[in-house]
Amino acid sequence: MWYKPYGKTGIRLSVVGFGGMRFPRPAQLDEMAQIVVYAHNKGINYFDTAPIYCDDRSEEIMGRAFAVMPRNTFYCSTKCASPQAGEIRRSLERSLERLRVSCIDFFHIWCLLWPDELEKRMAGGAIQTALKAREEGLIRHLVVSTHLAGADIVKVLESGYFEGVTLGYNILNFPFRQEGLAAAQRLKLGVATMNPLGGGLIPRNPERLSFLKGPADRDVTQAALRFNISNPAVTLALVGFASTHEIDQAIAAVENFTPYPAEHSETLKARISASFNGFCTGCGYCLPCPVNVQIPKLMDAYNQKVLGGGDKSILDRLKWQWDIAPDQAAACTQCGQCEEACTQHLEIQERLAYIASLL
Ligand code: SF4
Ligand code: SF4
Known part of the structure; x- marks a missing residue:
């Protein structure tokens, strides 16, 4: 497994992280926990979950796995989207209990969707509560997850509250996120990417996207994952695993892999733009719209x-x-x-x- 430093935290994370949003039979807690333990045994050391994932069972599943994994060999991540101080605190305490840990390694201010949302999380006391919990040792690193694009991500990162960011980034949507990734790199923040496979769109369209595949790539899925982790700003790509087979596939994609040189990644981006007649690249030149259509x-x-x-x-x-x-x-x-x-x-x-x- 290949490990990269997560910003300035001094922590090195596996370039493939475990996304806990796709457990296929969430009611089977022990069976699902075995998938987590399998990933850990294969060298994955970052495990991401959240309340409500998988019928609200994902944290419990992770907790069962963590109970048999030495605590100094993995990092856990969970989230809360509430702007309210009290709800953040309740959610954090519930997560600690479910995950069976005394400290959350990466706690996310979850899902900033709109440019004014950081202010709302401040106004409700969510950020201050999380920072206090970090002082108390209940949170190790405060991070943020966002679906914002371009300059809006930059503002969030420049706020100085966060040690890292989780955002959607892949070969299909890279124009929306490049500015944010560049800011994260400049500010020396860690970056976890969600959706490296385009929400399943990439594996579902192997023929249409075959031009993404280089000579060393087994398939387009592998090429897409490699594109992601080759970006020097990206620490790790989160993959939502549903089986041990998928874990093996993802690990095979990164094992003994030398990151694509920057020119190759640029070639892939150019191919995407050139190959889809009528593909919006997210450049944003069409804005602003006088009636605010996004x-x-x-x-x-x-x-x-x-x-x-x-x-x-x-x-x-x-x-x-x-x-x-x-x-x-x-x-x-x-x-x-x-x-x-x-x-x-x-x-x-x-x-x-x-x-x-x-x-
Ligand atoms: S200018 Fe065109 S390609 Fe660029 S974001 Fe707007 S619609 Fe998409
Ligand atoms: S009003 Fe319609 S046509 Fe005019 S800029 Fe907005 S989206 Fe485009």
């Missing part, structure tokens, strides 16, 4: 269709990645200014109308 996010969801997905995949993307209702697309007044600015010459208005029709 064009790049809506176009990112429409990318699912460009890649061969159905209407449900567009709606899922809007809901789970961006937390945007499709009716936002209906706010477009068809002024046309975004299409003039679009670097990919996309028919944005037509796509917005399509999304709005899914209501």
Whole structure:
């Protein structure tokens, strides 16, 4: 296993982390815990979970596994999305109990979706409560997870509260996150990436995406994972494991792997842009919209269709990645200014109308 330093913490984490959101039979606590122990035995040392994952069982499953894993051989991560001080504290105490540890190694201020959300977490006392818990030794490192894009991530990281960030990054959405990754690297913060396989889109489209695969890559899944961890700003990629077989596959992707040189990663990015006629790259040049339509996010969801997905995949993307209702697309007044600015010459208005029709 390959280990990378997580920011300035002095901790080295396995480049593949265990994402605890895909346990296939969450009620079978001991059986699922065995998957976690298997990953640990294979050298994975970062285990990420959260309340509500897997019918709210993921933390318990992890806790059963942690009970048989020497405490100095792994790092646990969990989260809370509440802005309220009291709820953060209750959630932290519940997580400690479920995970059967006396300290959470990486506690996330969870899921910042909107640019003003950091202020809300401050106003409600969530950040202050987490910082106090860190002083008490209940939290080792305070980190943040976000679905923000570009400059908004930079602001969160520059706030100085966090020692690392968890964000979605992969070969399909890299333009949204490059600015944030660059800021994390400049500020010497750790970075865990979610969704390295594009929420399953990459393994589901091996033929369409075959141009991502280099001579040394077994398949596009392997290429996508390698793209992720080759980025010097990225500490680890979180993979949601559902079986020991998937753990073996992910480990095979990184074992004896020499990171792609920067030129190769740039070539892959260029291929993505060139190979998808009509693929929104997330560059943001279409903004601002006079009526505040969040064009790049809506176009990112429409990318699912460009890649061969159905209407449900567009709606899922809007809901789970961006937390945007499709009716936002209906706010477009068809002024046309975004299409003039679009670097990919996309028919944005037509796509917005399509999304709005899914209501
Ligand atoms: S065409 Fe619609 S989405 Fe584009 S800038 Fe005008 S109002 Fe906004
Ligand atoms: S300018 Fe075009 S490609 Fe860039 S984010 Fe806007 S819609 Fe996407």
